[in-house]
Amino acid sequence: MNKSDKIYIAGHRGMVGSAIGRALEAEGYTNIVSRRSSELDLRNQAAVAAFFEEEKPKYVVLAAAKVGGIQANNIYRAEFLYDNLMIESNIIHQAYVHGVEKLLFLGSSCIYPKLATQPLKEEYLLTNTLEPTNEPYAIAKIAGIKMCEAYRDQYGCNFISAMPTNLYGPNDNYDLNNSHVLPALLRKFHSAKVDASESVEVWGSGSPMREFLHVDDLAEACVYLLKNYNDKQFVNIGTGTDVTIKQLAETIKEIVGFQGDLIWNTEKPDGTPRKLMDVSKMHQMGWKHKIDLREGIQRVYEEVQHMDFA
Numbered sequence: 001m002n003k004s005d006k007i008y009i010a011g012h013r014g015m016v017g018s019a020i021g022r023a024l025e026a027e028g029y030t031n032i033v034s035r036r037s038s039e040l041d042l043r044n045q046a047a048v049a050a051f052f053e054e055e056k057p058k059y060v061v062l063a064a065a066k067v068g069g070i071q072a073n074n075i076y077r078a079e080f081l082y083d084n085l086m087i088e089s090n091i092i093h094q095a096y097v098h099g100v101e102k103l104l105f106l107g108s109s110c111i112y113p114k115l116a117t118q119p120l121k122e123e124y125l126l127t128n129t130l131e132p133t134n135e136p137y138a139i140a141k142i143a144g145i146k147m148c149e150a151y152r153d154q155y156g157c158n159f160i161s162a163m164p165t166n167l168y169g170p171n172d173n174y175d176l177n178n179s180h181v182l183p184a185l186l187r188k189f190h191s192a193k194v195d196a197s198e199s200v201e202v203w204g205s206g207s208p209m210r211e212f213l214h215v216d217d218l219a220e221a222c223v224y225l226l227k228n229y230n231d232k233q234f235v236n237i238g239t240g241t242d243v244t245i246k247q248l249a250e251t252i253k254e255i256v257g258f259q260g261d262l263i264w265n266t267e268k269p270d271g272t273p274r275k276l277m278d279v280s281k282m283h284q285m286g287w288k289h290k291i292d293l294r295e296g297i298q299r300v301y302e303e304v305q306h307m308d309f310a
Helices: 015-026 045-055 070-075 077-097 132-155 181-194 215-228 245-256 280-285 293-304
Strands: 007-010 059-062 102-106 159-164 166-168 199-203 212-214 235-237 261-265
Touching: 007 015, 015 215, 045 077, 059 077, 059 215, 070 077, 070 132, 077 102, 077 132, 077 159, 102 132, 102 215, 132 159, 159 215, 166 181, 166 215, 166 293, 181 199, 181 245, 181 293, 199 245, 212 215, 212 293, 215 235, 215 280, 235 280, 245 261, 245 293
Parallel strands: 007 059, 059 102, 102 159, 159 235, 166 212, 199 261
Antiparallel strands: none
8 A cells, every 4th residue: 555545434524434544644654534423324325426527545444333232232233234234235335336456454353163173263153053143134244244255256356354353442431331341341330439339230150251352453453454465255353362351350340440239140141152253364464462461451441430431
């Protein structure tokens, strides 16, 4: 990529898209284009076609998606399927129509079967049934992967895909009902500390294991792939290590400085027992994460504790 090449980031205001924008700008890329959702509804086929006709980007990063935690995934099943299918279908097709040189599609670790062997290797895709609570989102992301592969096979498009593990960092969602586990716990513990509460309720049993990657590490990996990777097979992006939700909660409790008790609500769902990514492919290519979990959580908490978690 040349520093002046036009790069379109779909989803530039989200946690992932904004991090990729920061990473590209830090490396001197000067021609980044974007549109707010109020300016361009990515679910609208005609609007997306008109945007590509007007801007003609050379590179596309598809980081736009309807996302949420376990509860949001389970409640808004139709929206998670429809919105994500429309967004990726419109952008991938228009990237082909307008001769985009390279597209990077970002998926999620939830594409893998619920009970797949750990750690999750790229070739485990579609080998068994999905976790029911986030099946619509997973199916949409799998469709995005397969679209990139199909457009590559039929038209020779250089469309690549990357599957990040659980992410956290700047511009995360801290809504207690619709967020992911790490930001939800940060907000819960901070509020409990401010209110001098005696305890904090945490969903589930605490036994599921999860891997967490700081979004700035993901952004660096994405820039690396845009520059260096041109193969059909999607790649996992993660740390290759995981912790139990109990360990995560205790780490956040310590960082926040909350002195009360943890109460586990076992009536709430645990979700997939474990989701550890096999990241050997990225390591072999020469990329590895830099920010460890404790350091990353401390960094995030310093950024958001004075912002009322807006």
